[in-house]
Amino acid sequence: MPEYLTPGVYVEETSFRSRSIEGVATSTFGMTGLARYGPVPYFLTPPNWTRPLVMVPSPTLVTSSTEFERAFGGLEDVGTGLADQRNYLAYAARAFFGNGGRRLYVARVFPFTPAGAGAAAGAVTLAGNFSLLPLAPAPAVATFRSRWPGAAGNEFAISVSFQRSKNIVVPGTNGGPAVLKGVHEGAAVETFANAAAIPKDGVAPVSANVAIVAKAPDGSLGVRDGAGNVRVPAGAVTHLTVTVNIRWGGRRLDSYPGLELGATHPRGIGNVLQAENPADEQSLVWFDTGNMPPVELATGALVDGLNALADWTLLTGADEGQPLGPSDIAGDVSDPDDPKRAAHGLGALAEQEDIAIVAVPDAVRFVLADQLTVTNSLIAHCEAPRSYRIAVVDPPKDFSISNVRAFRSQFDSSYAALYYPWMDILDPTARPDPGAPRPLIQLPPSGFTAGIYARSDIARGVHKAPANEVVLGITGFRQNVTFDRQSVLNPEGVNALRFFEGRANRVWGARTMSSDPEWKYVNVRRLFLFLEHSIDRSTQWAVFEPNNERLWASIRQSIEDFLVTVWRTGALMGTKPEEAFFVRCDRTTMTQNDLDNGRMICLIGVAPTYPAEFVIFRIGQWTADAQQS
Structure with a gap:
């Protein structure tokens, strides 16, 4: 029983009904x-x-x-x-x-x-060497790979396009420094001499002018200069995003717009198009950055590599195992x-x-x-x-x-x-x-x-x-x-x-x-599978309960209520429940040895309906003056 250690009023919830058994789905x-x-x-x-x-x-x-x-x-x-x-x-x-x-x-x-x-999955490697760190073990590359193996990967094509916003530099208030608006840390920006120099969408970005937004110690946003300081670039600045299009012949076309170049951004290419838990669980490809260094150190190479995929580029190297x-x-x-x-x-x-x-x-x-x-x-x-x-x-x-x-x-x-x-x-x-x-x-x-x-x-x-x-x-x-x-x-x-x-x-x-x-x-077989599975799934609560008459009565009541519902659907024979099934769970179904070994045994019998496989009508002659009994 619950503990009552401090004098007071205690309100407790209890149940006065038997636990119900829910029928499992049978059509999966x-x-x-x-x-x-x-x-x-x-x-x-x-x-x-x-x-x-x-x-x-x-x-x-x-x-x-x-x-x-x-x-x-x-x-x-x-x-x-x-x-x-x-x-x-x-x-x-x-x-x-x-x-x-x-x-x-x-x-x-x-x-x-x-x-x-890896040999069974298609891939396309971005152009450019991303190994800008000293003593890199091998040239680091970024690669689009088919997410699952199979020769279909050779039919996947990648196309990448860039989109620019308007100038996002806002003059500071009260003569303060300029700030960037509408971007977050990890986003890519492209700088220009002035707003008139910003080209229309479709013009490839110049990798030397692209940088990743970082946060300064005071919380302001900007890009890192040669000395490692975060500042707002001079001139006009646009927010640069990427749209990755993936085509599978004439069967399917997926488009992922508004992707960012920075690895720390939630909308970064590698985060949206990741292998294990992508936003689109049925995505065709994933973006493998390999041992690429932090993207801030390889932004130019990444932009050049994506620029090379402006036209549709097929993945290669996949096979059928x-x-x-x-x-x-x-x-x-x-x-x-x-x-x-x-x-x-x-x-x-x-x-x-x-x-x-x-x-x-x-x-x-x-x-x-x-x-x-x-x-x-x-x-x-x-x-x-x-x-x-x-x-x-x-x-x-x-x-x-x-x-x-x-x-x-x-x-x-x-x-x-x-x-x-x-x-x-x-x-x-x-x-x-x-x-x-x-x-x-x-x-x-x-x-x-x-x-x-x-x-x-x-x-x-x-x-x-x-x-x-x-x-x-x-x-x-x-x-x-x-x-x-x-x-x-x-x-x-x-x-x-x-x-x-x-x-x-x-x-x-x-x-x-x-x-x-x-x-x-x-x-008949499927009806019994349905009954067995439903009872199995809905009586797990009984495990480790005290094995006594109270538990047995609760089990009997739950199963009887369930079988009455099944009988009413026409699944069982009989004009009343007593003719359709029985449930026994008492001393007649368990010995003391069963109780000593923690076994509770419930005996259930049901009378299933059989299909009218052979429908027989018996027809004979009778005379017009014959009397019907």
Whole structure:
């Protein structure tokens, strides 16, 4: 009980209600695979750096196709040394959002040695020698580098322009010295003989006339003279800022106006375009000052180097790393004792608790043996303890009914579902001649079906089977699955995608890849994952509480209140709560040995609703004079 040591009146807050359990989100999707560009763990030590740059990004959350393309590039081909270079990850993201998905985590895979990322990233070095300090170990340079490795860096172009303000020198009051207005310490200024000599924007600055604003001991602003004193230059002074434009072909154009040359200014180029925590988290490039001395000592060289980038200048030196392998997709979890061993692939997705659906569209680009390996890694990822997610599995391309049955027979898991066949869509990257039909491309179904999972969850709930739903954004299926063909696939846990005249293209199956009839249906498995995850997340408060009847009653009440809410949505059977579930947490579920070892055991039983997979109407004849009983 609380301490009461001093006489007085004490007012305390208390609660007379049970702790509520909040249902977790079930529509969040996670994918890993190759992309044109984007965040990937790596580290590098540029020449003459005193410390390595360690980049350990988490999987990126995107909420639309536009966000995905800004973070990871477009639909163009990816990879090197691969027979199939289609950008399956980008197409799957597009399909997911096109079918109703809202939240997607992406963990980009880039097969390379993390320490070799410098060679895999594009760069452009500014002209000029910045080593103005004596005994510099090597010529210091400033460099624009692509922020993430990959051959797309060779398509980034940099253009720099300068802007000038009007004369910023203001005469001092009461005959005092002149002062600078509208600038802060670290800003760059350019001096002229008089205001008439100030050129229009577009004229390159003269490096000898540019200096960095510093603060004098009395707090006034000016520039340092040869003796190191801070004073206001004679003549006219303009505030000089830089605009850095970054272009990625015809796909993207980013502009960063009003940047300063001084390293201490918050809007300095190196501060806005930094590698680790830039203002724009999806920026394409970063500004590497290397071992450049304080910018006040190298302002002229920096101005000359930026002047050389007045026209568009491409970065160079980037590559696509090594060929993709199954181990790259499986990835690994992070090592807490080694910051250079970051989670990647499926291991990175494992660190995001709110993911409920997972797929690896890139699995289809491998030969069959490797695709089986990747699929097993995906299923193991979902079956891991406290994972609370289900896998959407793609069949190999152009597989027949017999082949896909053989492929399905390699797995047995209630945490995965297989969909067949592939989809046909109009190629969005093609530019056909006038009058010519746009070509078709073939895509695996995982992105489309994951979007349908999310759409069904949002509209109806996780207990509704994600089937009998229209597949959007396709022209058709690669194979025609008929009624008789599905009668072969459905009992084996292969979910058919079928076309129905007048009812469009639909998902026509909701079975897992499990041989256990108890976990035959996707919605039943996902309902239990939802219940388990929700109870797990919302009952953490009970850890280290006194393990007695008061705690047991509180736990029972919280879970019963939650399950009543779930029952009212139609997720559980029964006409009253007592028929839908039970919750036991008392002496019947725990022994004294359990109590002595700090274990509180709660037993929960629920009666899920199963989908009406077979709707049967029995019709018979009767005579007109027959009496209805």
